Amino acid sequence: MSELSETSVATQQRSPHLLSRWSWRELWQGQLWPVAVALTLIIACVFALSALVVRVEKIMTDQGRSVLAADLVLVSGNPIDDGILASASQRGLTVSAQTRFGTMAFSDENMQLVSVKAVANDFPLRGNLALSSGGAARVQSQHVQPGELWLAERLFSLLAVKEGDDVMVGDAQFTVSGLIAQDPELSFNPFSQMPAVLIHYDDIARTGAVQLGGRVQYRMYFVGADDAVASFRQSIELQAGQRWISESTQGRTGDLIDRARQYLSLTLILVIIMASATLVLTCQHYTTSRRETVAMMKSLGARKAWLWRWLAGQLLMLFAFAAVLGVGLGALLETLLRLPLGDILPDPLPPMGLMPVLTSILVALLVAIPGMGISLIKLVNTPAIAVMQPEGSAQSGSGLFSVSQASPWRFGLVLVPLGALLIWFGDNTLMWLTLLGLAVMLFLLAVIGVAVVALLRKKRWGPAMQLALSRIGRSPLATGAQLAALTASLMLLAVIWLLRTDLLADWQQTLPSDAPNVFALNISEAETQPYLAALDEQNIAHSSMYPVIRGRLVASNGKQFLKGTQTQQDNTNTRVESDQEQSDEALRRELNFTWRESPPVHNKVIAGAWGGEGTVSVEQGIAERLRIQVGDELAFTVNSQPFSAMVGSIRQVEWRNMRPNFYFIFSPDVVAELPATFLVSFRIGADQSPLLNQLGRDYPTVSLMDLRIMASRIQLMLQQVSLSLSVLAALGVVSGLLLVLTLLRLGLSQRQQEMKLYRTLGASRQRISATVWSEYGMMALIAGLMATMGAEGMVAALVHFGFELSPQWHPSLWLGLPVIAVGLVLALAQSMLPKLLQPLKS
Structure with a gap:
């Protein structure tokens, strides 16, 4: 470039064709290669990461929805209005109804309290329902038909029945159709579980078990396009006793998916930041290397407009080259990133669509505007005298991080990606x-x-x-x-x-x-020691025996919950009841209470002190929601019998560890005289089903909650998400x-x-x-x-x-x-x- 003459500059200014050829030669032979590599890196990384994020998020969403049996579920304590169904149909959603209730099941020899799920022909709308029948030659079915009765595995031993036997469910007589091998819906509350049976929705009336005022739960399952489901959900105003369940609200799986999404988004943001910094550094380096060239061109008569055309031609070719190469490399990188996930990813993979391509190019463009524009404005403004004046003499510092004397307005280009961020991540x-x-x-x-x-x-x-x-x-x-x-x-x-x-x-x-995978409930006090001895005899690790009574929290410091009245006249204790208190689910149902001399080893006391007569320890979450503090006086009822206790401590409870956990744990003197049953949790292997059945036969009044299938499904989901996040973290x-x-x-x-x-x-x-x-x-x-x-x-x-x-x-x-x-x-x-x-x- 030092051989450039004034005539050649003028000729280049007059000839667009020669300008393009010069720009192309400058691109291939000049100092723009590092900038091209940086842009390619941004596009490739963003494409690969966003494509993998799209796939993994769809997989996680599908996993979450498969355990719901639908995309969205409406749960209600009362029959669901037909207007809701009409609204769903208008939006093209598929709807399936389900009713749940508890009742007694009777065989010729035994009886058992069971949880009945009455489902429609098309249940489940998501996931797999496996029903097995036919003795040695098992026949698999995926839907319940009218007149059929399907039992959980343990009910065969509890009721002493086999396929083809008759069982009364409420007032209706059914012939046992077979075994529930797999139910897509997960349930995490062992205290409210009973062995499950499946019947058809049309057979509800025959059972006579659904009565006005009874404890019945109505569910509606919806499946459809994401935007239609979201629009439908927003259009429905929930009534008292109604709530939505989606993959992001479903207990452990919802928490897992929500945090995984947060990590995916955060990883993408950090990768963009680092790739952008790479672009800024390389562009600054290019600007430094071409400063003398631009100064020489200006000294020979080149104008700013011509310089911008010269640079724009190079940058346009550069960006097109980087886009093509970046998308290609990104697709290859995304394929390589999926290799470690090959055994657990579904086949076929969910489509990624055009979004990763558009996202990667748009991100690169938004980053390039300030990342390259700030440096190029500085380059174009280089004075002709810079031919003889080194850059460092006109600046404070030197090199990549020097402070320029140029006008600072060019830094306003940073507002372009910031504005996009406000729109995208507002x-x-x-x-x-x-x-x-x-x-x-x-x-x-x-x-x-x-x-x-x-x-x-x-x-x-x-x-x-x-x-x-x-x-x-x-x-x-x-x-x-x-x-x-x-x-x-x-x-x-x-x-x-x-x-x-x-x-x-x-x-x-x-x-x-x-983690325990079996809960034994409703153990009488006389059976506690024999039951623990039976577990010890088989070398089964188990928890302590927990007494359980069911009751309600009714008041705090004289203030009645759910009634909006104030029974205590002390102004220091007067406070306005919040909407959150009025709607808290823990106040609208019976809770499981227990008592202990010492805190559970898996709970942590974070406020107050354990122990003391007449005290209760409160779980942190409900304490925060209801504004309960150490020293407050709480009132409870058990079987209409009132009693009270002072809050002695607040506990941090990890609800996800599948161990026995409680909102309220009392000192023994408060509730020990109330009639209670006991529970214990323990862990058995997949090959120990005969032992579980033997316990069911030896203790027929004890309810056994077998959570092994559920636990294995959570472990599989955890494995999928964990490996996916490890790959993303590596990128x-x-x-x-x-x-x-x-x-x-x-x-x-x-x-x-x-x-x-x-x-x-x-x-x-x-x-x-x-x-x-x-x-x-x-x-x-x-x-x-x-x-x-x-x-x-x-x-x-x-x-x-x-x-x-x-x-x-x-x-x-x-x-x-x-x-x-x-x-x-x-x-x-x-x-x-x-x-x-x-x-x-x-």
Whole structure:
């Protein structure tokens, strides 16, 4: 470009064809390759990640809906109005009805309280219902027909029946059709479960069990297009006793899916941030390398308009090239990312549609506008005098992080992606918390980094280290920017992996390996010791025996719940009842109470103290919802018998661990005299069904809740989500490593001119190498330690405020991340130093 003449510039300005050819040659032979690679990286990573996110989210959603047996379920304590069904039909939704009720089942020999599910022909609308009959030659069916009766496995032994026998359900006589091998609907409340039977919806009237005022639950199942289901749900105003169930509200599975979605979104955001930083760095490097060229062109008569056409041609070809290559590489990367999931992903895979392509190109464009535009505006505004004036003489600092004297209005381009973020993630608290935390963290890390370097410079070091520290501390602003950029890249990749680790650790508590999978209920006091002895004889691990009574919470400090009245005149205790209290489900049904001398080992007391006569320990969630505090006086009723207790402690309860848990645990003196039954939980293997049946025969009045099938299904879902998040986390870490390597590579490249100066002044190759090793080793160590602190703080905030989990400490990170940082720097320096020192050879 130094051979450019004024005539050639004028000719190029007059000839669009020659301008295009020149732009193409500049693209292939100039310094735009790093920018093209960065854009390709953004498009490929966003495409691969968004495509995998779309597939995994659809899979998780389908998994969640399969355990609902539908896309959306309406649960009601009263018959559901026909207008709701009409509204669903108008939107093209498929509807299936179900009624649930409890009643007695009678065989010739025994009787048993059962939970009846009366279902329609098309149940389930999602998932699989497996019904098995036919003796040795089993025949599988997926739908219940009129007149059929299907029993849970345990009922065959409890009722002493086999296929073909007659069983009375309420007033109706049925012939046993066979076994319920698999029911898609999961239920997690062992206290309210009874052995299940399936009958057809048309046979409800024959049973005579559904009576006015009886405890009956009505359900409607809906399936259809997502937008139609969402529109239908918004159009329905729920009445008292009604609620929706969807994949995001279904207990453990809903919690799992919701947090997995949050992690997927967060990972995508962090990958975009890191890829964007890579683009900004490479574009700044390009701007620096072409500054003298632009100055030369201006000195020979090139105008800004022509320069913009010249650059626009290059950038248009560059973006088209990056889009094609990025989408292609992204598709390949998404395929590779799915390889570890091959055994658990469904076949065929859910389609990903065009959204990943559009998203990746749009994200790259939004990032490129400020990422490239700010640097290019600076480049076009380069004065002609810059041909003779080095960039560093007109600026504070040098290199990639120099401070330009150009007009600051160009930084307004940052508002373009920020506006898109506002539209795209306007109500995503987790995303804004991440960005705000990252911005604050960057500022703090930059300040800390500069302070650490200043402190180190006060100490006496060897010549190489002294020269390295002098180089680092030459410009506090540039040093702070360099350390902040390196620290941020290390911190972000650590955040992605630590969040994944914390989420998986939390999900392991959803169903720990030793979680009980059978509950024995309704054990009489006389049977407690024999029953425990029977379990011990078979070496079955079990919980303590818990007494259970059923009652209601009716008042707090003299204030009656659900009635809106105030019975106590003390103004200090007067408070207005909230809508949340009025609608809290725990107030509208009987709860399971128990009493203990000591707290359960799987509960944690977080306020007050355990024990004391006349006290009750309250679960944290219900205490927060009903504003119950330590020292409050609570009133209860059991079988219309009132009693009260003072709140002695608040407990943190992990409801997902499938262990016996209670809202209220009393001191024995409060309720020990009330009649109670007992429960115990234990764990048996898949091959121990005969033992379970033997317990059912030996203790016919004890209800056994076998949750093994449900537990295995949760474990499968957990496995799918965990492996998917591990793959996504690995992709995020790879993106972070690419950013770190790009940052270090460009930083080392800019040292080449300084190395020439050092050599001219008589510095040896060994001294120059030692100085570079010391400089970047020290920066890597400082950045690694600061990234560790930043990652711990950021993960703690995200886990607590975003995922509503308890923050964890990560001791291995404090050693691992600094070692990784130093290792990356040393490896890169080892590979680049010989090339950088090549011009110095004699």
